[in-house]
Amino acid sequence: MTERVDKFAARRAELAAATLRTLAELGYARTSLREIAQNSEFSHGVLHYYFRDKVDLITHCVREYKAICVTRYDQVVATATTPAQLQEGFLDKLAQTLVEEPQMHRLWYDLRNQSMFEETFRADVAAIDASLERMVWRVVTRFAELVGTTPLVTPSVMYALFDGLFQQALVRQLAGEAGAAADLRAAVTAVVAQVVPLDREPALR
Amino acid sequence: MTERVDKFAARRAELAAATLRTLAELGYARTSLREIAQNSEFSHGVLHYYFRDKVDLITHCVREYKAICVTRYDQVVATATTPAQLQEGFLDKLAQTLVEEPQMHRLWYDLRNQSMFEETFRADVAAIDASLERMVWRVVTRFAELVGTTPLVTPSVMYALFDGLFQQALVRQLAGEAGAAADLRAAVTAVVAQVVPLDREPALR
């Protein structure tokens, strides 16, 4: 009984993985169910056995995608004992995922964009956005704690700043610009220097 | 002769406007030539009389869209004589366009996202991005000039920060959140306060 459920869930996950690969490669606009099936080892009909329809399939993938992203920097936060360690570890991870998984990131921005047109995805996208914001905030507050200060902007502003920088770097990376990752590191460093003060005075102006 | 050319160009512009309306409403993924034609006063066949194919049509629209955006804050920059005037004028325009034209803005982000998947749009999108960056930089440097300081970040970082904030506000605005525009004003104000110092010391740390 439970093994049946497990196998069912495993197949769903397998098909979801194929869907994510296809979406990352082609983008939302040009991803079809037959294309997804060709990226798996099954035929196109099986997708309607494991998922109600296309929206159900993609929604499930988006939810699964969330789990991958959100814990990316947790280990860095947990192990760093100095500001420099945390900053370097964070920048390393950031540059690494930019270079190694740009397809997954452009997929995320593609889906977030779709949520501006389609009500369907809005709730899931908003939930992921919120958890990404919390992730960024964990990093920044831990950094400020190690420095002995507090951030000068709110969590949502902090997230928007990082997101803007990362998105710009992503566009450049996918356009083939060699310096994209290095520029991202420099940009994040510069912004953090302005927004998380190094000295102990909390600078209320 | 020239009137023929003018009429031809006028029709192209008319169809391009219908295309932009359709794209802003439906997004790139769900915009078809027949839908565009229904948003104009012509039939679907005429689009291939004035444009080579769909890519040619959309590329032309993207280029035309550029002209609308880039001059948005020029008058504010030209007329403001105090930092407060410039800041208020800029924030007003920013909040106004967020509330009044959110469809056009989500279209821009949609097209920029497509450029991460389709080589075709990449050059045009990059050109628009660069001119938007210059626009932001004109505003910021003029502001710094009026204050008597210089910005602490590069033009591309500055643009990425504003873009991140605006995009976040846009998602919220389109989700129906009432405070999106007000939050954007506050966020931009807070970031500018950190990145363009009010005092005369250029804060090289």
Next chain:
DNA sequence: AGAAACTCTTGACAGTCGTCAAGACACCTA
């Protein structure tokens, strides 16, 4: 071993897509 339940393939359906050719219509010129 036979029956039942689960899994997957195949093929078709109604619809939409971009594209284009054929022709109708309007307008200007000789």
Next chain:
DNA sequence: TAGGTGTCTTGACGACTGTCAAGAGTTTCT
């Protein structure tokens, strides 16, 4: 008035889409 040019509509084409029903194949249970 006849012919030519520019403009626009209509209808069709092949290809592609999401969806689903019919059935074959496989596994599990009694």
